[in-house]
Amino acid sequence: MxxxxxxxxxxxxxxxxxxxxxxxxxxxxxxxxxxxxxxxxxxxxxxxxxxxxxxxxxxxxxxxxxxxxxxxxxxxxxxxxxxxxxxxxxxxxxxxxxxxxxxxxxxxxxxxxxxxxxxxxxxxxxxxxxxxxxxxxxxxxxxxxxxxxxxxxxxxxxxxxxxxxxxxxxxxxxxxxxxxxxxxxLNKEVPGHIANRLQAAVWREAIHLAAENVASVADIDAAVSQGPGLRWALFGPHMTFNLGGGAGGLGHFMDHLLGPVQTWWDDLGAPEVTPELRQRLIAGVNAEACGRSIAELAAARDADLTALLKTLRR
Missing domain, CATH: 3.40.50.720 (NAD(P)-binding Rossmann-like Domain)
Structure with missing residues (x-):
């Protein structure tokens, strides 16, 4: 090389x-x-x-x-x-x-x-x-x-x-x-780099939603994997919302929806992961796994990733 x-x-x-x-x-x-x-x-x-x-x-x-x-x-x-x-x-x-x-x-x-x-x-x-x-x-x-x-x-x-x-x-x-x-x-150093910071932001809100009993751990996960996660495999958040703005693109999206999004930002949680909440999250993912081991889950993930990568490459 x-x-x-x-x-x-x-x-x-x-x-x-x-x-x-x-x-x-x-x-x-x-x-x-x-x-x-x-x-x-x-x-x-x-x-x-x-x-x-x-x-x-x-x-x-x-x-x-x-x-x-x-x-x-x-x-x-x-x-x-x-x-x-x-x-x-x-x-x-x-x-x-x-x-x-x-x-x-x-x-x-x-x-x-x-x-x-x-x-x-x-x-x-x-x-x-x-x-x-x-x-x-x-x-x-x-x-x-x-x-x-x-x-x-x-x-x-x-x-x-x-x-x-x-x-x-x-x-x-x-x-x-x-x-x-x-x-x-990256043009500058930040703790956690980029992708982990984005993951951490989503996970923090997912934990907050679980702590507030808005939905089960499994349904909160599904809210990502069966919704925006599918779009994120194709485009990141900026481009996703650029498409969401229709012919006007991101500018149109921000003109019409930035205000409501700002109110969601203001309402996002900052949960404290207590021992009780920790156990609830663990029990939630164990229930979501439906008896599958970590090795079985990883194998399923890798098989689906392989299929997805092949599709994206086409």
């Missing part, structure tokens, strides 16, 4: 931190014929990662994302971090979401990596300017936040810290695009 820079092509990818996200990234990188090494100190990390990669492979093949030379068994596992990073061109980091832990980890990775390597963090909400603060080469660190599962969901949020170079951001975006991802660039 060549990039418009003097740096070598990205061929060797190190994944630091396995788990669900790391294994999903591994499957995607392997499917594109890249050399992939995973490093995670957990004793069961290797068998779990290999199992998850094998489970993701049929879906990737169905979507036409598996290169002719790709092999899911080509994954290399290296518990020793420094050994895993020795020849890496690109690192996708998925360590625990703790600022102090990642800051120390980044400094350690920085010392072990070749000079040309990029480090992208899957952090779902931490600020890169803080994470890169202990690094000798902070310019090569960037956020590359995926949506779960990364081997299926196209979105990657890319944002640099105060010391991240423009070249690093551009190289990371180009690399993700070549993997078939849909990278978006």
């Amino acid at each position: 060549q990039h418009p820079s003097t740096h070598p092509a990205i061929r060797r990818v190190a994944i630091v931190g396995a788990g669900t996200i790391g294994a999903s990234w591994a499957a995607l990188f392997l499917a594109h014929g890249l050399e992939v090494v995973v490093s995670d100190p957990a004793p069961d990390a290797e068998p779990l990662t290999r199992e998850r990669v094998r489970a993701a492979w049929p879906v990737l093949a169905e979507l036409g994302r598996v290169a002719a030379s790709a092999n899911p068994d080509a994954l290399r596992f290296e518990p020793d971090l420094e050994a895993a990073l020795k020849n890496a061109d690109f690192v996708q980091e998925n360590a625990p979401e703790r600022e102090d832990f990642k800051t120390a980890l980044f400094a350690r990775m920085d010392a072990a990596l070749p000079a040309h390597a990029i480090v992208a963090s899957s952090s779902s909400g931490l600020i890169m300017s803080r994470l890169q603060s202990g690094c000798a080469r902070p310019e090569r660190f960037v956020i590359g936040h995926p949506f779960n599962p990364p081997h299926l969901i196209p979105l990657v949020e890319v944002v640099g810290g105060k010391q991240t170079s423009e070249e690093t951001i551009e190289r990371a975006i180009a690399f993700y695009r070549e993997l078939g991802k849909y990278p978006i660039r």
Whole structure:
């Protein structure tokens, strides 16, 4: 994969931190014929990662994302971090979401990596300017936040810290695009980036509605999945309301409906998740699952995502 820079092509990818996200990234990188090494100190990390990669492979093949030379068994596992990073061109980091832990980890990775390597963090909400603060080469660190599962969901949020170079951001975006991802660039750092903030806003109101007993947990979920969620798979909120304005577009929509929407904003809740409310939400999703396990729900989600992605691609 060549990039418009003097740096070598990205061929060797190190994944630091396995788990669900790391294994999903591994499957995607392997499917594109890249050399992939995973490093995670957990004793069961290797068998779990290999199992998850094998489970993701049929879906990737169905979507036409598996290169002719790709092999899911080509994954290399290296518990020793420094050994895993020795020849890496690109690192996708998925360590625990703790600022102090990642800051120390980044400094350690920085010392072990070749000079040309990029480090992208899957952090779902931490600020890169803080994470890169202990690094000798902070310019090569960037956020590359995926949506779960990364081997299926196209979105990657890319944002640099105060010391991240423009070249690093551009190289990371180009690399993700070549993997078939849909990278978006954030112009400034905000906790939670963009998509998680939007999710959090919707979830906060969903919790408020449940707390106020406006509807059951299942019906509140259905209000999204059977309504606006279907439109959101095609367009975001701005474009959705642009269409809602008819021939006049968003301007017409705002002229006629911004006032009522503003009254809804003013009435949105800020719930306190008490132990009782927490248990009610858990009981609600368990009832909604109708006895299906997490694994069964995830498999159904991935099958439907695959069908949706194939439809959208057409």
